[in-house]
Amino acid sequence: MSATELRQLRWPAPAAGLDARARLRHLAAGALRTGRPLALWREPGAEHPRLLVARALEAAFTGLPPALEAQAPAGFAFFPFRDSDHNPALFLPADVRFDAAEPDAVAVAAVANDLVPALAAWLAAPTPESLTWHHGAQPAPHAASEAEYTELVSNGVAAIEAREVVKVVTSRAARRPLPAGFDAFGAFLALTQKYPRAFVSLVSVPGVGTWLGATPEVLAEVTADGTFHTMALAATQPITAEVTPRTAIWRQKEIEEQALVARYIVSCFKQLRLREYHETGPRTVIAGQLLHLRTDFEVNLKHVPFPNLGTDMLRLLHPTSAVGGMPKQAALEFIQQHEGYDRAYYSGFLGPVNVAAPGVARLYVNLRCLQLRQGEAILYAGTGLTGDSDPAREWQETELKLQTVAAVLHE
Ligand SMILES: C=C(O[C@H]1C=CC=C(C(=O)O)[C@@H]1O)C(=O)O
Numbered sequence: 001m002s003a004t005e006l007r008q009l010r011w012p013a014p015a016a017g018l019d020a021r022a023r024l025r026h027l028a029a030g031a032l033r034t035g036r037p038l039a040l041w042r043e044p045g046a047e048h049p050r051l052l053v054a055r056a057l058e059a060a061f062t063g064l065p066p067a068l069e070a071q072a073p074a075g076f077a078f079f080p081f082r083d084s085d086h087n088p089a090l091f092l093p094a095d096v097r098f099d100a101a102e103p104d105a106v107a108v109a110a111v112a113n114d115l116v117p118a119l120a121a122w123l124a125a126p127t128p129e130s131l132t133w134h135h136g137a138q139p140a141p142h143a144a145s146e147a148e149y150t151e152l153v154s155n156g157v158a159a160i161e162a163r164e165v166v167k168v169v170t171s172r173a174a175r176r177p178l179p180a181g182f183d184a185f186g187a188f189l190a191l192t193q194k195y196p197r198a199f200v201s202l203v204s205v206p207g208v209g210t211w212l213g214a215t216p217e218v219l220a221e222v223t224a225d226g227t228f229h230t231m232a233l234a235a236t237q238p239i240t241a242e243v244t245p246r247t248a249i250w251r252q253k254e255i256e257e258q259a260l261v262a263r264y265i266v267s268c269f270k271q272l273r274l275r276e277y278h279e280t281g282p283r284t285v286i287a288g289q290l291l292h293l294r295t296d297f298e299v300n301l302k303h304v305p306f307p308n309l310g311t312d313m314l315r316l317l318h319p320t321s322a323v324g325g326m327p328k329q330a331a332l333e334f335i336q337q338h339e340g341y342d343r344a345y346y347s348g349f350l351g352p353v354n355v356a357a358p359g360v361a362r363l364y365v366n367l368r369c370l371q372l373r374q375g376e377a378i379l380y381a382g383t384g385l386t387g388d389s390d391p392a393r394e395w396q397e398t399e400l401k402l403q404t405v406a407a408v409l410h411e
Helices: 020-033 110-124 146-161 184-194 252-271 309-317 328-338 391-410
Strands: 006-010 038-042 050-053 075-079 090-093 096-099 105-109 167-177 199-205 209-215 218-222 227-238 278-287 290-300 349-353 361-365 369-373 376-385
Touching: 006 110, 020 038, 020 050, 020 096, 020 110, 020 184, 020 199, 038 075, 038 184, 038 349, 075 199, 090 199, 096 110, 105 110, 146 167, 146 328, 146 376, 146 391, 167 328, 167 391, 184 199, 184 209, 184 391, 199 349, 199 361, 209 391, 218 309, 227 252, 227 278, 227 309, 227 376, 227 391, 252 278, 252 290, 252 309, 290 391, 369 391, 376 391
Parallel strands: none
Antiparallel strands: 006 105, 038 050, 038 199, 050 096, 075 090, 075 349, 096 105, 167 376, 199 209, 209 369, 218 227, 218 361, 227 290, 278 290, 349 361, 369 376
16 A cells, blocks of 8 residues: 555444434544544535544644645645744644545545554444543633724834835734533534535644634635636625625725735745736625625646646745735734734634645635634634724724624524
8 A cells, every 4th residue: 555545444333323424523523532633624615524633743743834736745734823832833644534425434544554443443432422622732812802902903004104014914812702512513514504605624633722713715725627726805894785795895995905915916926937827806705794805816737837836825825915914024023013912823824735636735814713712712803904994993893703703602
């Protein structure tokens, strides 16, 4: 068996009555019980979720962002906004895989062959009533009050006026109690139902914690037909009876804010000396209860002499000006100095590489997400500022963005 080959384990007789979702839950329970990292996700437009379990935490630590080539290792990337000892960059190797679209078997990678006896035992054991998710070792971040956040926005606007930055994305954390009997697995499934166009994920890593989210923003995708895709997503307004994607009108501030993100992507292509890309938009798109402006960029990898374009672009793009700002370095310094809390994995990126098939990678910006803690959730949201930003409005915008994932805390 070669290193990339997969061994298919059949479910044993006791699991015969379990449907695909119960099997997903069962595998998640086994990974949690044995202290292993896991990722569960549902891609936009897909009907079924997938799950991946890494054989050990140590196998998940990585230095560089993942390579997006067909020969590169398969796994699930989970990267922080800023790499640090507290928030390590992770790439969970795809040692055990399960696709709810093909629920009859569990695939085990050749390198994880020694897991097979333990895995066979998990599959045969009964599923526990409740799951104990991995917790992070870090204290809860500071949750900014409205006064603190509006002051941060005012400082951001002042930095723009002083020409220290052209755009900066400020953000905050909010603490919410978990409802009694909260079930993260059920919440993940509820998000998949509620947001069919989002990338919905639940990632749980020992010592790092458990993150749940439904993000609308692609960072870097390479599809089976050899296309590279990224997007400039920015500007926000709520969907109302009067404001729909067809009727939405955008203010100058929002048009500029989004144009800066698009310009940043073009500057990354320029750095690589790539000129053959297709640009579509900006157009108004739906993300949950919100509207954004989005420009899509595509490159046909068969027609350009850049075999590693996905990898190179990923390394240039993160963090994009949809979560950092422009110029990149100055905006990141502003955030570091003024934001007053640790973003951890919020506004980092996540997603599968070479799991569905070799050469297929789907990485998303980790937005509209929460971190699960004992008895509470930490929710995160940010807003792109320009010189015209109004602090009270920006606070309101973060409130709206928090509602995307907070929806599962009320159900
Ligand atoms: C930073 C976030 O959203 C980004 C993506 C879309 C629109 C944004 C905005 O309108 O500010 C942000 O750039 C977030 O959801 O926390």
